[in-house]
Amino acid sequence: MKILIVDDEEMQRNMLQGFLEKQGFQTLTASGGQEALDLFTRHPVQLVLIDHRMEDMNGDVVLEKMKALSPLVKTIMITAYGSINTAVHVMKLGVNDFLEKPLDLEELLKKIRKFEQELDVQAEAEVVIESIQQQKFPFAIIGSSKKMQELLSMVCRLSPTEWSVLIRGETGTGKELIARLIHYMSHRKNERLIEVNCAAIPENLFESELFGHEKGSFTGASAQRKGRFELANKGSIFLDEIGELSLQFQAKLLRTLQEKKVTRVGGEIDIEIDTRVLAATNRDLKKMVEEGYFREDLYFRLNVLELIVPPLRERREDIIELADHFLKKYKFDVSFDPEALAQLVKYDFPGNVRELEHLVQRLGTMVRGKLIQLKDMPPLIREKKNNTGILTDRLSEVETEMLLNELEKNDWVQTKAAEALGISERVLRYKMNKANIKSKK
Template identity: 60%
Template sequence: MNILIVDDEKMQRDMLKGFLVKQGYEVTSAENGQNAMDLFLQQPFQLVILDHKMPDMNGDELFAKIKEINPLIHAIMITAYGSVDTAVEVMKMGADDFMEKPVDLLQVLDKIRMIEQRIITQKEADDVAEIIENQALPIKIAGNSQAVKDVLSLVQRLAPTPWAVLIRGETGTGKELIARLVHLLSNVNEGPFIEINCGAVPENLFESELFGHEKGAFTGAASARKGRFELADNGTIFLDEIGELPLNLQPKLLRAIQEKRISRVGSEKDIDINVRIVAATNRELRLMAEQGLFREDLFFRLNVFEIEIPPLRDRKEDIPILVDFFLDRFSPRKVSFDPDAMSTLMKYTFPGNVRELEHIIQRTITLVRGSVITSRDLPLEIRYHQVSQQGTLSQRLEALEKELIISALEKYEWVQTKAADSLGISERVLRYKMKKNKIKNLSAVLWKL
């Protein structure tokens, strides 16, 4: 990494430079803002460490100019002790971090290594995105958060290896999508990708599903049949919801993974297999192993590499990107979200994660009449969630009552008799509550105008 140090104090400038050169970094120093600008235009730098207080140009002014030239530049600002306001402003401008004087050299090194790791992660994530785009892979990864970049970076490193991968994450986070990406970036990507949901196959049929069976092996086995492992030979087998695999079948799966050999139900002949194992779960397999609910040796066989996919509530900056992606994918006409609707979505916790957001978009664009989606067009549980998180009990109950009334009126196209019947109240009471909550049919008002 090439580093530029900007500080008008020669002693601190030389101390920092000498220390970082010993750590193996390429370091150039500048004594003022103008000198730094000249060097920045002449040489490529990935990181700038700059003092905030300098005679010719403050650090924030210099950083703003450097950022205009290279928006991807990383920066650490050195500020006077207690300059919290300055630090906050610098971070808003896009600096990676700040430090107070006197500078701790080991702390500087730690911050630089963290930035270095982010740069590497970004590069690996960009490489994956470029492969997906240029090779026209049949998947799309929507998201630009650091969490998504970390996942893509990890996939890029582990995909070419032959080792097993365990993908962990809540329901709806996109575990199957990442499993397919591992396969497509692997050395067996020309082979098949075969998946099996371990929670959806009846226990008495599971062995046959995994390993196949011979004709007459059991009642109903009218002909020989290949299992998923055979079908996945020279490719990838994806064991979804592996935590649901019955305990009595786990030794047989372990043997297949260890020995790379299976035998069909009703056969004494072994069949060699060559498959990449990718498993996924929304359960804590390590805890299950400690409790005797999952074989510990199988867990360690599956967990050579682990990818954890964060829930959507922990990467909300991806929501607008995902919304645009789903609108492009599902909407037959040009539809957009207004700012209030997007704000309402951003405040929702999405217990069903990306899959829930996908279904919300599908439902909303199907029912919306116009080309702009407002917060009123969103499902009741999302609209109510926004108001249910604040206020006193009576305020929350009033907000819920208002939402229920509006929802009923919209469902029956503002026919008050039908809405009142669905709510179990009289039409007179409904009109009273509408007046109390200032509920009006705005479309009818606009039509009269």
């Protein structure tokens, strides 16, 4: 990782450079804003450490320009102690983090390590997104939010393996999309991906659907038929809504997975199959196991790797991009008014991405003119008051981190932590409660 250090105080600059190089980072230094920008345009830098107050140009102005040039660069602003108002201000500019003077080098190092991990995640997620674009898959995936980037980086790592994957998530979050992605990112991508909706197959046809049947094996079986497992040979099978499978068929499925063989209904011979299994559910399978509705052995076999697709309300950053994506997907030549978009981001979307997709289809069809306005939105969204947004989310994330930091530093003595934070103990307790931080004392 290459780090650019920007500070007009020579001592501070040298100290940081010495420290970071000793930790094995490559560094560049600049003594002012203009010099920093010149360096930045000429060298690929992953992280910028910048002093807020500098003679020629304030740090926030410099960072804003850098972010415009390279949105993925990570930035840490160094501010004077106690200038929390400035912190709020700089966070709005998209600064990733800030540190107060005097610098705590351990804390700095911790933040840098966190960024390194995030950059790895971003790079892996990028691999997934790029390969979708290059291979011209019949689908697109939107996922710039941190949670989706983490998910996509997992997809990148587990796709080339042979392990079974269990994909969990609320309805409409994109589980099926993720299953397809795994198949198309795997070595099996040129073979078939066979999808089976376990909830949609009638009980009495299940066995024949999955394992096939021989001619005359039951009334209506007028010809031999291959089952889905056989069709998915060498490819992948996607068992959707796996939580809806009856106990009887869970047993049959387990045997197939264990033995890697199927027998057609009415057939004599075992047919070997080589199929990667992907499964999805919106149910809590673990709880179903505890309650006796789902076989534990089958659960473990499917759940070698687990992916959780986060609900849309936990990645509101994606809402705007998804809304635009769906307008394009359905070829609507309209756009959202900023006020309407802002309101859309506040809504919780219990039906997740699918609900958003349907909403965009409806709005795109019904709107008069080229602009979807607030008044065109359904009342449920129009009247949504709760103002959680990207910035509030990010700010509370930072606040939680600050609380945890001070508590750790002060051995979890709340009086001391409160004093260091400049708030009363009562406010500290309130904030801890809100952030779900449990006292360790």
